[in-house]
Every structure is written in C-alpha cells, then in structure tokens.
Amino acid sequence: MERTTPSKLSRLRSDSTLAATPPPTPGFTGPRRSSRLLTSPGPTKLDSDDAPSSLPTPIPSSTKAKRRLSLESPTTDPVTPIRSESKRPKRTTVQYKKVVLGDVEFQVGDDIYVKKQGSVESESEDPDVEECRVCFTPASKSKIMIECDDCLGGFHLQCLKPPLRKIPEGDWICSFCTDKKDGKEVVWPEPPEGKKIKRTAREKLLSGDLHAACIKSIWRETDGTYWLRCVWYRTPEETAAGRQPHNLRRELYRTNDYGDVVINSVLRHCYVMNPEEYQRASDDGDDIFYCEYEYDVNYHNFKRLPDIDDNYAENDESSDYEGDSDGDSDNDDRSLRGTSSNRSRSKVLAANSRKGRAYWLPKIAESKTQENRKRRKQSKLEKASAALSLASRPTSPPCRNKEMEEIETFVKGAIGGQECLGRCLYIHGVPGTGKTMSVRAVMRNLKSEVDSGVLRSFCFIETNGMKLSSPNNIYKNIYEQLSGHAVGWKKALHCLNEHFSNGKKLGKKDQKPIVLLIDELDMLVTRNQSVLYNILDWPTRPNSKLIVIGIANTMDLPEHLSPRISSRMGIQRLCFLPYNHEQLAQIILSRLKGIDAFEDNLIELACRKVAASSGDARRALQICQRASVLAEYRVKQIADAKAKGKSRVCLTDIEGALDEVFKSPHIQRMKMCSKFGKIVLTAMVNELHRTGGEELTFEKLSERVISLCSMHHEVFPGYDTLMRACCLLGDGGIILCEEPKKHMSQKLQLNCSSGSDDVALALKDCSETPWLSLYL
C-alpha cells in the first residue's frame, strides 16, 4: 500500500501544475500546443502552512477495501463494486466537502487517478517525470521536450534526427510513428543498462493500469476511514465501440457508473476537461484529459456532456447535491437507475408519461460518437453565423449595465439585510431588448457572490407565462420547482399559501429567500385576475421572503389591472428602452470579436435599419446572421477555391437579408402569378382607381376583365375560371375575398400596404402581357 509522503506529494503537485506538457490536439486549429518548457520539477513552495485538517488513518479498512476491490474488478473495466448494505453511507456517517491527504486537498468535483488493485508496478516507481524516449533523461530548462501527437511520447529537441531548433507549428508526429505508418520496421531506442522505461500515470491510465474518476461525495465511515464515491471515466478502448478514428489520444468518456473507493487507493489529481477548457489548456501538464461524452454502461451509447452554462444542468446538479447532503438515499436511486432494475420492470410505462421517461429517454444517444463538428476547420462565414445565432448567448449582455445594476441593487436590497422583506419589481420593454437576459445575468453574478460567501444564499425560480397551458398552472410550476413534487394546481396553491403566510415548511429550500422571475407576466391576466393577485399578494405577507420580478412588454400593465393588484405591484419599475443603432452595432461587434467576416459599414447599415423600425436586438442579429448565410451559399456556388478563402459578407448579401425582413413579400408573389391572375389584378387596380373605393364586387371585376380581354385579344376563359383565379389570389393572401358562395356580390379587396402601387411595381414589366402596364 502506497502511502504518499507529504514531500513527495508536493512535488507531484508542482509537477502537475508547473510542468508544461503540451496536450495533443490533433484536430484543433486553435491554440497550438506549446513547447514542453519544463521548469525544474523540484519541490516548490506550496501552501504548506495549510494544515491537514483531517488525516485519514487508513490501515485497517483500506486493506479490506483493497481486497474487496481486487475481487470485483480484475478486468480492465472499472466495475463498480456491488455495494453491500453495510458499506452504504448511513445517516450516521459524516459527509465532507473536502479532505486533505498529505497536503493535497481532494474536493467534491475533483478528478483523481485511482489505483487499480493487483497491479504489478513497483510502488517505489516515480510515475511523474516524463523522460525523453531517446536519451531517457527528463526534460530540463535547457533541454526542451516536445510531444508526438500520435504516440504521446516526449522527445528532446536535440535528440531528434534531425534536431529541431524550435517547436514546429501545427501537428508534429515523431519519426518513429511516421515510419510505423509507412510500414517500416521501427526500433525504439533501448534504455541504458540498469534503467527501465518508466511509465507516467497518464500512460498507465491509457493502457488501462490505472483508473480515473470524478469525486462525487466524501464521507467517513464509523471506523474512521474515508471513502469517496466516484464516477468512473473510461478510455475509448474500454467502451463497446472501441477506439474510433476520431478519438483523441487523451480522450476519456465519463460513465454513469458509480463506485466507492477508499481514499488510500487514490493516487493523485488528474484534470479532465471539457473541449473548451482543453483547447485553452495548452501546457498545463501531463495529467490533463479530454472528455466530451458520457458513456452509458447499460446501453453502450454516448451522449454529449451538457455545456456548463446550461441552466438546466445546473439546476439538476444543485438539487441532486442537496439530496445527497441531506443523507437521502438519492444516490442509491441514481446508481440503481443505471443497473438493471428498470429494465426488469415488468410493466413498461409509456415514454411520454412522467414515470416512464427515465426508462426510455436514455436510449436516445449515439451508438458511436461523431467527430466533433466544431473541431473541423470552420470558414469565417460559418464562424460568424454561429456567433450571431440567437442560441449562442454571451455571458453578459452589453449595453445594459445601468439596468443590470438596478436589478442587482433591487435584489440585494431585498435579500441582503437581516430581515428579508418581500418586494416586487416590474420590468417592461419591447421584445428583444434583453430583459430576460439581463435578469439571468444578474442572477448568475449573484450566485457567484453567494458562492464566495458575500451574500446570503437564495433560491431562484423562473417561470414563463407563455409556456403555461393555463394561468393557474403557474402554482403547480412554482411548487414543483420549490419542493420537487408535482401536484395539481389547487393543492399547489394551497401549499404555497400556507408556506408564504404561515412559514410552513416546503421542501428543502424553505429557509432561503426566493426570487421568482415571471416572464411574460401579461399572460397571467385572467378574467378575475386572481392569479396575479395571489402571486403579488405573497410578498406582502410577513415572513414570506419572496421577491417577485415580473417581465412584460406593455408599459402600463399595472394600470390595466384592478387597483388592488397594481397597488401590490408597487412602484418599482424598470424600463428597457429599445436599443439605438450604436448599441446594436456594439452588440453585434462584441459577438464577432476576432471574426473578420463583414465588409466595412455593413453592420452599421443593418443596425440603423433595425433601430429605425424596432430596436430589437434579435432582429439585428438575425439580419446579420442571415446575411452571412447568404454569403456562405453564394461562396458555395462559386466553387472557386481561391475566392473561398477571402470571401466576406458584402453589400448584396446584407441587402438581401434586409429585404427579406423589411420588404413586403407580396411583390415577388405577384410576379409569380399566373397570366390570368395578373390580368385580374390589373383590372382590380383599374376599377378601384376609377371608382375611388376600397373594395369592389365580383360582378364589377368580371365586367372589367371581359372588357380588358376583348380589347387586347385575350380569350376570356369564363366566369368560373375567373372565380378560380380570384380564389387562388385570395388563398395567397394577395387579395382579400369573401367566400365564393356569394358569387356576383362577392367583395374583393387588395391586401397590400400600399395598394395599387405594389401591383404597378410588380406587373410593370411583365413579358407575357406587356399591355398590362397601360392600365397601371
């Protein structure tokens, strides 16, 4: 049993943090792995005064655990030991957030190497300093090592043949690997006498002699041993699909397989990163790994890990965590979910029912992972359109600092003091001015303040009036988010009333103040306005600790409501004015930072157009995105490799995008009308112009059409065909017509904003029937 000494651990840590081992990034076009600038791996000053708070005494139980583990995981698979009842964390066990072993701190959420039981490696071996594959000495300041992107072996620059002066740009593959690829015999240099090739922890992990895991919880057994519950990682070789060609060398998969390990089998930290972090970590040491997918051990399929900023995932995790800390048996449910308990369920529930979902949904996943499409080299235009899409939202909205400050002071004022008083804030503004986004950004900021301990913790609940099937369902929604139970709305209303007026306990989050964000508040207005009354009445009760933030479009919503509601809504209002064109340009430019895809002044053109009409940021983004897509399509049609590289969005693209949004589509549609349809339109304009009215009857129209036809030697196809043509125009929305049953007295009307001018514009130069222009 290896018992790492503090001194050694400190070295390990310095190594892993300071040693600059470039990760292989074969597909990445972004940051290039940098040199292996190994500083001296000697011991450095660590926070050694950070006294070990709890030193585990591992001797008796660790051996037991070791035996147990060795019994159950003899294969390469990190099989979760079947947990006997006695080993389950009881309520008596103490949960920790971090444990210090030696002077290395293990926290919940950290990634660790876990030793495999029964490995034959000698314990004395130092697995942390990587040596050159040629001369078998570690790197030093003078001797820089670079890493092969294929075999991950390190080489001194000098030891290469021919030696390299500096780190080459792009991917580098060592001569051994290229030889191997060419089918040549490869002879690796033999190590000098008395020295054997040492393997680093990374190599051991990738060859399956170590495991990696992520700590989910830490507790102490009654006998004083420390245990960790971990989620295992797997290497691509350990999955059913095997290693696929696009897998990175350092790629791992997170599994949904949980396991308990005793703390002594932990080797040290490793760093498993998501793609973005990995891309940034160019020289963060040897122990970094790439993880993009979760591997389902039951279904043998893959699922992408959610992005960190995903609100939903955050919520899930926090609630899970709370369940854990309360000593609930949530953990067991979750680990069981992975096992066969669901599969063996005799009665299979429907997938769209609430209970059946957990069984069916895991099946939607890929059987093989796809190559990350983001890793592929993107053209400038593709990058631009991705950055401009509405889904890719920046962390903080630009140009809304003042409003955000106001929201922040409001929330802080409400929850900051000793007494948490209920309050209301009404936010209004036209769509697309960043209302919801600002509130969310403020909440994120406050959350980080809570995490750092500056602010009291609070609970943030978000609902949207548009997404409720009926206004009453908001009670249900709120109650479910508060307590986690789904009940009918009447029961939910009752419980919420109890909670806010009497302080009755409700779920687990009851002590905290609650910030309730209601988007699209106006959708909650019912005939007797009881829903709004109830919700706005809660903050006024003592001990409610409820803060309501309502968002809607109309400025004077409180004035439309009955006085008892508007008085409860209070006077605190916040207005989001439409963006002006400078702000819009700033928003777009902030997203396009580093992407030179637009020609000069085009963004300003689009922003001015949008600012003049609505000031809707979404619209401006959409126009620019649309323009970049148009440009992309144009470039694709050219199919000239030279032109492709330097293509940018030009004036025609942005004009096309603006036309799509602002121009009336009727004109194009009129141009596409059938010949007879055009004659009908002309006759209509002519007749309307003559009478000066807004509408005309079918009888008048038919007279006109017949006279036009006879004058220009067209065959009049008959009343029924005329009626048919009118109906087609009516279906297309070009004209408005009554139902054809009325026949002669059917009323017809042009359906364009500028009436006859549009028709004139559309039909002026019609090649089929040039005489039409005489009448326009």
Next chain:
Amino acid sequence: MEVSEQAAIALRQLRERLCSRTLAHSLLQFSSDNNFSKLKFHISSSISAACSKVLLLRGDKGSGKSAVVELVLKDLKAEHPDFFSVVTLYGLLHSDDDISALEEIARQLCVGHKFSFSKTVSLDENKEFLMDMLKEYGLARKTVVFVLDEFHLFTQGKQWLLYTLFDAMETFTSQSIIIIGLSCLEGSEQQLEKRVRSRFSSCTLLFGPPSEEDRRILLEQLLYLQKDPSLASKYVVEFNSRLDKIFSDKKFKEILSYVTCADGSTNHLLRFLFAASSYMDMESGFLSLQSFDSAYSLMKRQPKFASLHDLSVLELYILVCMHRLQCKEETSYNFNSVMKEYKAIQDAHKTSDNYSHAVCLRAFEHLLDRELISFTDTKGRNDSIKFRPVKLLVSSRELDSSLKANSSCPTILQKLIDHESYM
C-alpha cells in the same frame, strides 16, 4: 402482342408517373439554383453546424412545397441515417388546441424511437416530455425537424406552440431544431404576436410555377415511354415520336397556354396530363392531339354556366324578372315582388306561360337550391320564403348567353332582356 395490351401497359406506366406525389418535383431538382438545392443546403448546413433555423416555404397551392420537403428529407435520411427525426404537424388538425398538437408531437417522437406511447397522459406531461426530448437530442447531437404544414394556421390564437419551439431554439445551445413552415398565405408572419415575432427569423424560399423550360422537361420526362421489357421497342419509338410531333404542334401549345393561364402550378399541369392520358386512344395505343383537346375541354368546364342551360322556361322567367327588378334599381326584393313583376309581364304580353302562384314558388325554391339566387341575409330563418329578400347570383351577360343557348326559350324573354340591357 396485341396493341391494346401494350397500350394498357403504357397507360399504367404513364399513370404511375403522373400520380406520384414527388416524381414531378424530383425531375426538376437538377435544374440550377432551385428550391431543392437551397433547402437541402440550409438543412444540411444547420445539421452539421448544430444551429437552429426556421425555414418558411411560400408558394401557391400545388407548387410542390411539401413534395420538395419530402424529397429533401428523404435524401438527407439516406445521407445521415438516424441523425434526425421528423415531426410533421398539419395546421388544420393541430393548430386549434395545445392538446392535440403536443400529443401528436409526443406520438411521432415515440414512434420514431420505438418507444411505447400512452394517449392518456396529461398535457403537462407531454410538454415536459417534449422539453426532455429536446434536451436529450441536444446531448446526443441529433436534430429534430418540425414540418409545420399550413403554417399560417399556427399563427392564430395564442401561438404557444411557436413560442415554445422558438424559445427552445434559443435556450438549448449547440442543438439544432429546424422548423420548416409551409404556407400558401402571404403575410402569415405579420399575424405573429409581437414577442413571438421577435423570436422568429426565417429564411424564405419562394415556390413559383415552373418556367417554360421546366415545363418542357416535365412534359418530356413524364410522357415519354421508357424502355420496358414488356413493351415492344418499336411501339415505344413510335409512341415517343408521335408525342414529339404533338409537342411541336402549334395547337398543342395553345391548349397548354390556356390550361396554365389561370393556374400555372405543377400540380395543375399534372392533373391536365392525367386527364389527357385518360383520353388515350386504346385502339391505336397512342396519345393524340385529340386527347389533349378533350382533356382541356374537361378542365375548362363551367359548372355555373352549365346549370343555367337546363333551366325550365318558368325558371328563366323568374330570373329575368329578378334581373329586371335589379335594373330598376330596386335594392331589395323578395318572392312577392318578383311575382308582381312576373304577373305584370304576363298581363302585358299574354303568353302561354302563365303559371299559378304555387308552381312559381316551387320553381323559385328550385332556383334557390341550385344557388343561382340566394337570400341576402342569413338571419330570419323562420320567416316564410316568400318574404325573405333575395338576390341574383348570375350576371346579366351570363343570363343573356344562356337564354340564347336555350332552344326552348320563348323569344319574348330575349326581347325583354335585350330591352333592359340597351335601355
């Protein structure tokens, strides 16, 4: 082989092609810069870039919107198998309430994955199911394509479905939800509610009638017989060369321009060709100009005009009377005033067509049933027919020509109407 047998086989081959929903549109997909390639580019680019998109396809009825969507999705399905699921909703069926649309979405998603599906779950459960599915799809890097047929019907009422979908497109990052709206009504996006509209951005594809060149391609590809083991090659050559002759005929071009003048859409053309194929001469086994001509006369049928032709004399009298009343600028008239006019004519001209009041009422009711005349108002159903105001639904020109065409029409009626119109 007998000629008639060969003709039957040939006819079957033609009809198979003419009745296929997508064949005609797939023939046009190779012409440059068409909607097929644009749509395919948009969908496949957003699948590969994992970004969401709204596509709006607009065009007249029968211009092949849904057929093109079908083709593109089929094509993509072959390229990326099990990469995306398609949910198709029809505005007429699913736009009126949340329940039916959500249930349909859940059902189609379940069927697509061979999940079991329950009809009895509540609306909220279905909604949660949709959201969970979208999340799972995002994690599994799959795409959901929502095809909303009759898109303009979804833009009415509360529009919660569009809001939910658009909001999901914003919320779930790195996920592609593609919404394809098919609409023949112009300006349907104007009806969107302001907050839905703010989230709505679409690229629009416009579907128009086929061009002259496209139409030629269609005719040739659809009507030329293909080589078939069951057909004698001599027959095929003969059939095609005759068609060639017809296509270059001036008369045929005239017929074609008449057919397409009111409705130039592809489907209308197909319908015409199908009618023409039905007039194929089975004795000789060839399509002739005659068959196209009779197909055209079938297409240009005028039901209103035809129903005027076989009216009885009394009914014609009543129509003329009503027309006279209209010309006298009497704004409102009912059966009694029509009868007064009728009696006046009878008194003045002493014709043999003097019928009793009851018979006239029968004729009047008959006209009402034929919708040649109608009540001006929908209210007052309980009143007697005699007193309800009525109006004429045929124009004087139509009436005039029908009187001329009717052989049993008394001359006095024609005189009366001529007198009225040239007064």
